[in-house]
Amino acid sequence: MSAPARKPVHVAVYDTLADWETGHATAYLARAGHPVRTVGPSADPVRSIGGLRIQPDLALADLRPEDSALLILPGADLWDTSQDLAPFARAARAFLDAGTPVAAICGATAGLAREGLLDDRAHTSAVSFYLAATGYGGGEHYTDADAVTDRGLITAGPTEPVAFAREILGLLGVYEGEVLDAWYRLFHDSDAQAYDVLEKAAAR
Structure with a gap:
């Protein structure tokens, strides 16, 4: 009897995404048999900060927490320069409310801070004052660490893609x-x- 199929891990993709931040995680998730799917603002292609053109597998509007094992939110310039990525922060709230974990790195942590998702969870980011500039209410829960996991939410700063991957691989039981x-x-x-x-x- 074959093992049940694993739910896919969804990686958010959007213009200016920091393409170096998720590679360790996605490579070893895929090697362990976890399907990895990309989800964009729409079905239209996006371009990373490194110039990579990415065709999303599905649009954010079609993503449901119950169909996913994890939502990964990489950093991007757009997190700090516009409200274009706010729908991904709202999707993170829906995922966490449904009991499906979320992993955010770099600028995505600021997006979650603005959404109020870091107000009562231990978390980290690039530096504490980066998140403080969002006006969020979770400063007392900021942890000076390479990556932090609290109640299904992983956070990490932009210089810690390996630690970010470590938390993801541990959370999903890969290692x-x-x-x-x-x-x-x-x-x-x-x-x-x-x-x-x-x-x-x-x-x-």
């Missing part, structure tokens, strides 16, 4: 315990000994 730690040490610290741990785990 656990010493294997998750080894994965992080390999890609964050270039620790050669960590590779041996991963090889032994893959052989089991």
